[in-house]
Amino acid sequence: MFSSLNHPLREPLSKELHARPFLRIDGPATxxxxxxxxxxxxxxxxxxxxxxxxxxxxxxxxxxxNHYTAQKGDWQIKWEKHTEFSTFTFVDTGAAGPQEELFRGAAMRDLPDSWLAQLKESVLVAVHAELRCGGDAEQTRKQVQALLPGPVLVGTKVLAGGEVYCDWLVHEDHFSRFLVLDLGFREAQAGRLIQRLFEIETYRMMALLALPDARRHSGFLGKLDASLSVFMRRMEQPGEDHDDAYLLRELTRLAGQIEASAGLETRFSASAAYEKLVLARIAELREERIEGFPTIAEFMQRRLLPAMQTCGSVWTRHQQSATRVARAVDLLRTRVNLAQEEHTTALLEGMNRTARTQLRMQHAVEGLSVAAISYYVLNLSGAALRALHAAHLSLDPDIFEGFLIIPVVAAVVLFTGRIRRLGHDEPQRAEHK
Structure with a gap:
């Protein structure tokens, strides 16, 4: 009854803590x-x-x-699925043979060739590990140099009960090698140790996946920065409007190129996360120095850290370049906008001058119109007066016409002024409506 009260994610989240159990190895194993x-x-x-x-x-x-384990006699398999990769670990506790049989891949001896063929080019990490215990471990320690002939041999005491040796070299069989000596491990420590070693190698390789991208991207950023510097120098020089338009197109193109490579952020951030996992797994080993051998932590500090710093610096440079390009685009766009505003202001000033000229011409035309209309009105009035004089009316048409000049001109001026005011008021009334 209580199960119906549980959140649907309670059980799967609780099982997640136990989803990846450590290897359990009793005695020597390959x-x-x-x-x-x-x-x-x-x-x-x-x-x-x-x-x-x-x-x-x-x-x-x-x-x-995401996890699978199975056992068949002395042989067992462990499979884990991670975000980007999966791992197969094969353990054989019944194949601990003589020294010359070490690192022969006995745990993979019975795997079908057809299955191995399916791996194609997908194997990123391949490691053989040998676990030797007690007196056999003491005897194997004397053969370390022959078993691991790489140029750099790493040796370290771990977990206060054993030793680990490796040369971080991919040998002729395309496998790397770990030699683990059990000189007093407590229960299940050997399995946990070997799993951590496998994880260190796997996470190290996953972290280094970003290095080729960083090297290629560094070349791209070099060319981009050179182009950006050329465009910035051209921006400092006064030029024509069409030159600004060209620069804006080119800078926009650079911005598009750098945004197109922004997907590398996922690879670089994953690389940084894998680096942290490597360092965390190394810290769990609780290493103690063996005189004459570098520890795993020292080896990674010298060999892995520079590569990770390269990746980090390239991505930091990418972000700086993106910021520079965006700032250059903004500056040039501002300059183009200012130039457009100056052109618009000059155009408006020209239109104002034209409007003032038209207004003066209009006033001149209105003055001439007043004179012309007054002249015609006076002519009509004079004609009327002469007709009345011819009808024997007692008036002098010339004298009377002279008295009409001032009233007629005033009336025409008032009439044309009213028409002009009506023309100005009409648009204002239309706007209020």
Whole structure:
């Protein structure tokens, strides 16, 4: 009854804490670890697991699960699905043979060739690990230089009960090698240690995926900065409007190019996250120095940190370049807007001068119109007066016409002024409506 009160995510979130159990290894063992990464085929991880379990006669994996473990006699398999990659870890506790048999990949000996062929070019990490205990571990320690002939041999005491040796070299069989000596591990410590070592190598390689992109992008940023500097120098020089338009188009093109590469942010941020995981897993080893050997932390400090700093600096430079381009576009757009405003102001001033000239001409025409209308009115009045004089009316037409000049002109001036005021008032009334 109480189960009906639970939030639907309570059970899956609670199980998440136990979704990735550590390896449990009792006694000597040989192990192999593969990390599968493919940008083109997202379904390869589940497909490889399903194919392998069917070929090996193991229980089928549950759908939509990110973890799988199975055991067959002395041999066991562990599969984990991560965000970008999946890992296969094979453990064989019954194949601990003589020294010459170390790092022969006994844990992968029975894997079908058809399954291995499906891996194609998706293997990003391949590691063989050997766990030796007690007296066998003491004997194996004497053969470390022969087993790990790389130019840099890392050796360290871990977890206050064992030693780890590795050369971080991909050998002729295309596998790296870890040698783990159990000199007093407590229960389950060996499995946890080896899993951490596999995770360090896997996360290290995942972190380094950003390095080729950083190198390519650094060249792109160099060309972009050079082009931007040329455009900025041209902006400092006075030029024609069409030159500003050209610069604005080119700067916009640069902005588009740098925004098109903004997708690299996901790769660089993932690289930084993987670097933190590497450092966290190294800290969990609780290393102690073996005289004459660099520790894993020292090796990563010298070899991994510079690559990660390169990636970080390239992305910081990308952001700075994007800011510079955006600022240049804003400055040039402001200059273009100011130039357009100056042109608009000059155009309006020209229109004002034209309007004033037209107004003066209109006033002159109105003055001439008053004179012309008055002349015609006086002529008509004179004609009327002469007609009355011819009808024997006692008046002098010339004298009377002279008296009419001032009233007629005044009447015409008032009449034309009223017409002009009506013309000005009509648009204002239309706006109020």
């Amino acid at each position: 192990l192999s670890h593969l990390a599968i990464y493919s940008e083109r085929d997202e379904e390869i991880h589940a497909r490889l697991l399903a194919t392998l379990t069917a070929a090996m006669g193991l229980p089928a994996p549950a759908p939509q699960h």
